[in-house]
Amino acid sequence: MAADFIPYMERTRLYYRAQGFTRDYVWATHDDTPFHTLKKPLNTCRVTLITTAVAHPEIPKPVRKAESIPFSEVPDSFLTDELSWDKETTHTDDRESYFPIESLTALIDDGVIGSLADRFHFIPTQYSHRATIDEDAPAIARACIEDDVDVALLVPI
Amino acid sequence: MTIVIGSAMDIVTHCKVPRYLHNDLPLGNPLGAPDDRASHRYSLLKAFAMTDATSPLVTVSDLRWPGDPDWKSVYNRIDDSNRDQLLKMGEENRRKRAENKAQGLTR
Structure with a gap:
């Protein structure tokens, strides 16, 4: 059976046209795919999470920037209302369904991965490619290097 | 990685x-x-x-x-029941963007 993945780009184009927008959004794409192999066993690796869920909603959406936040300060619930997800079909009341810190901790206990890094990272869903590519992504990459991260799980809502 | x-x-x-x-x-x-x-x-x-x-x-x-099982048809659906509402959402969105820009809330 052919895959029937939702054509999100096409649906989003139509959705915003229906809202009276005349210029379609252009999604980011790259000529090359960055790629690294793992240099050590997975069960010795330090892992972090990168999320689009908002940890500090007091910062206005248009000026949110990448943040690196200690795992000890993970909020019980992130702000997700301002993000685009299927609010008719599901909910985000269960943090683990998009920020799986308990499941990761269990995998450490089971010896699958080594440890959690000191910090997780927030990447804002900015309209501007420039803000994401030139500022936010490099800031998170630098923080991951500082924290000796081996594997980053990027989990966009 | x-x-x-x-x-x-x-x-x-x-x-x-x-x-x-x-x-x-x-x-x-x-x-x-x-x-x-x-x-x-x-x-x-x-x-x-x-x-x-x-x-x-x-x-x-x-x-x-x-x-x-019909969840894939729901997201960003457009039909006669929401066309007017979508136009209003767009107007509100554009008003909010202009307001943010006027206040310097932009990156």
Whole structure:
């Protein structure tokens, strides 16, 4: 059976046209795919999470920037209302369904991965490619290097 | 090393990422349905299994949405019931953007 993945780009184009927008959004794409192999066993690796869920909603959406936040300060619930997800079909009341810190901790206990890094990272869903590519992504990459991260799980809502 | 876990195949593959685990689920719960810890663990194990890859890799998980089987028709639906509402949303969106810009709330 052919895959029937939702054509999100096409649906989003139509959705915003229906809202009276005349210029379609252009999604980011790259000529090359960055790629690294793992240099050590997975069960010795330090892992972090990168999320689009908002940890500090007091910062206005248009000026949110990448943040690196200690795992000890993970909020019980992130702000997700301002993000685009299927609010008719599901909910985000269960943090683990998009920020799986308990499941990761269990995998450490089971010896699958080594440890959690000191910090997780927030990447804002900015309209501007420039803000994401030139500022936010490099800031998170630098923080991951500082924290000796081996594997980053990027989990966009 | 970065592994993406998400639910938007077209957007993520258009971007081009090193390792992508696709969960074919509604946007909002990329690890699995709410409160389904077994699925969340399963997704993480699938993602970590991709660390062995030696070139860019996309994996499609076999997790399925346990709720409404017609969920794929819901997201960003446009029909006669919401056309007027969508136009109003657009007007409000443009007004808010202009207001933010006037206040210097932009990057």
